[in-house]
Amino acid sequence: MSAQMLRVTAREALSPLVTRFRFEHPEGAALPLFSGGAHVVVEMPDGDVLRRNAYSLISDPLDGSGYEIAVRREDGGRGGSVFLHRQVVVGDLLRISAPLNLFALDLRAKKHVMIAGGIGITPFVAQLKQLARLQMPFELHYAARSRAEAAGLALLPDLPQIHVHISDEGNRMDLGAVLGGQPLGTHVYTCGPEGLIDAVAETAARLGWPRGALHSEVFMAPPPGTPFTVTLARSGRTVTVGAHQSLLEALEAAQVPVDWSCRGGACGRCETGVSACHGQLEHHDHWLSDDEKSSQTKIMPCVSRFRGDTLILDL
Amino acid sequence: MPRTHFSPSITTRPVYPGLTSQGATPAILLADGAGAEAILDLAAQDRSVMDRAHLMFIPAGTDFGPRLAALNPRMYREAPSFAACLERFRKALADAHMGTQLYLAGTEGLIGQATAEALAAGLPADAIQSEHRGHIARRMQCVHCKGMTENVTTDPFVCSHCGLTLFVRDHFSRRLGAFQGVCVDAETPGLIPPVQEIKP
Numbered sequence: 466m467s468a469q470m471l472r473v474t475a476r477e478a479l480s481p482l483v484t485r486f487r488f489e490h491p492e493g494a495a496l497p498l499f500s501g502g503a504h505v506v507v508e509m510p511d512g513d514v515l516r517r518n519a520y521s522l523i524s525d526p527l528d529g530s531g532y533e534i535a536v537r538r539e540d541g542g543r544g545g546s547v548f549l550h551r552q553v554v555v556g557d558l559l560r561i562s563a564p565l566n567l568f569a570l571d572l573r574a575k576k577h578v579m580i581a582g583g584i585g586i587t588p589f590v591a592q593l594k595q596l597a598r599l600q601m602p603f604e605l606h607y608a609a610r611s612r613a614e615a616a617g618l619a620l621l622p623d624l625p626q627i628h629v630h631i632s633d634e635g636n637r638m639d640l641g642a643v644l645g646g647q648p649l650g651t652h653v654y655t656c657g658p659e660g661l662i663d664a665v666a667e668t669a670a671r672l673g674w675p676r677g678a679l680h681s682e683v684f685m686a687p688p689p690g691t692p693f694t695v696t697l698a699r700s701g702r703t704v705t706v707g708a709h710q711s712l713l714e715a716l717e718a719a720q721v722p723v724d725w726s727c728r729g730g731a732c733g734r735c736e737t738g739v740s741a742c743h744g745q746l747e748h749h750d751h752w753l754s755d756d757e758k759s760s761q762t763k764i765m766p767c768v769s770r771f772r773g774d775t776l777i778l779d780l
Numbered sequence: 781m782p783r784t785h786f787s788p789s790i791t792t793r794p795v796y797p798g799l800t801s802q803g804a805t806p807a808i809l810l811a812d813g814a815g816a817e818a819i820l821d822l823a824a825q826d827r828s829v830m831d832r833a834h835l836m837f838i839p840a841g842t843d844f845g846p847r848l849a850a851l852n853p854r855m856y857r858e859a860p861s862f863a864a865c866l867e868r869f870r871k872a873l874a875d876a877h878m879g880t881q882l883y884l885a886g887t888e889g890l891i892g893q894a895t896a897e898a899l900a901a902g903l904p905a906d907a908i909q910s911e912h913r914g915h916i917a918r919r920m921q922c923v924h925c926k927g928m929t930e931n932v933t934t935d936p937f938v939c940s941h942c943g944l945t946l947f948v949r950d951h952f953s954r955r956l957g958a959f960q961g962v963c964v965d966a967e968t969p970g971l972i973p974p975v976q977e978i979k980p
């Protein structure tokens with residue numbers, strides 16, 4: 466996948482946990498434009514591990530002078546966000562992938578309703594800029610626990626269509642009220658924790674919304690688990706996956722090439738065949754169908770794991 | 781009249797899977813002629829469909845009206861033609877909210893035009909259900925003069941606007957809610973294949 470070295474030209478704390486980073490081309494060349502909802506994958510050489518995390522772009526999709534992301538520090542996470550917060554300073558060069566959009570606005574919609582929980586606000590920041598240019602009707606509902614944590618407040622324009630729900634202040638989001646009474650042609654986009662996405666899907670189903678009008682993005686970090694071993698069918702090699710490592714990362718560390726793009730179980734690029742499985746695949750992706758998952762013949766190595774005796778991959 | 785089963789054809793030909801109740805959500809129902817029977821069957825399947833229903837019916841010479849009215853929908857109206865009921869249908873769509881279901885039953889011309897109107901109004905395709913009942917005449921657009929000929933039952937047929945003899949294609953335009961007819965003797969003027977009745 467295409468990536469280039471970009472220079473960190475700004476960093477700014479948006480809240481105690483969230484920092485904005487800006488990247489520009491070292492020679493000032495224009496970067497590829499994107500569409501609202503796109504993300505980039507940031508490579509972080511942290512000691513002897515190469516971390517790769519996907520972050521939604523928050524800058525203007527039609528501004529190629531730089532890319533901006535907002536990163537929440539996950540102290541209990543796998544280390545990528547902590548690395549960015551602690552080690553990356555203005556002037557550093559980082560390898561950044563070309564933007565990819567798995568959460569684009571459906572431009573056939575007559576109105577866009579965006580629902581963000583916490584750091585899930587980031588893709589909408591760029592989409593708002595796109596919608597302002599397209600002059601399309603929209604509504605944004607942003608839920609955060611407390612005002613201090615609501616980093617999005619620093620990123621959102623002051624518009625009447627933007628509604629902020631701070632649960633600490635007793636102003637929780639009422640999904641029934643948000644989804645009830647929307648005009649025909651409304652599409653709903655949800656980004657945030659899985660619980661929020663499920664709640665939106667449930668409320669929408671109760672109100673009779675068809676599934677095609679619902680869009681969501683969970684940006685999941687690969688979940689940790691117990692270490693396991695996989696065997697590669699072609700070479701007969703075995704690769705061990707550590708507790709805090711994903712299968713994809715372990716394969717990469719062993720120099721086994723696997724195609725990838727989102728690294729979050731959403732895009733389908735890393736789909737890998739399973740030739741034998743004695744045990745239980747732990748599927749964490751949003752790509753494979755339920756039937757494919759239960760057949761145990763495919764795995765998404767970016768997020769999914771294994772528990773059992775033997776797992777042989779078509780690699 | 782039972783549900784029409786069409787023989788499989790090229791993929792742009794619409795399919796009419798039949799009406800399935802989505803319960804007591806707000807609903808717009810539109811039927812013509814024998815399509816009334818699909819509505820009666822739907823109500824027999826689940827009475828609650830009528831709780832928040834706006835039912836419009838074009839009798840087209842049938843006498844199903846009183847039986848439909850007796851289903852007690854929230855609102856019931858009859859109209860002599862689709863054109864006559866279009867303003868009401870458009871208003872119902874304009875006032876509708878996401879979550880509204882559209883049930884269409886009857887002839888292909890009605891289902892096609894109503895679907896095109898509903899999509900243009902923003903109703904998602906997956907909120908539209910349809911069931912074909914009644915005659916299988918087609919609503920045809922002449923690709924040359926763009927005129928619409930209603931109730932075409934033969935292939936080829938003569939365009940009611942420009943007079944060309946048109947071959948009845950299975951190609952359906954969702955935007956127009958009509959099939960497309962193409963000049964059958966453009967290469968060999970006057971050589972017109974025998975006229976056949978259109979089959980389901």
Ligand code: FES
Pocket residue numbers: 724725726727728729730731732733734735736750752765766767768
């Ligand atoms: S890389 Fe996208 S699903 Fe694995």
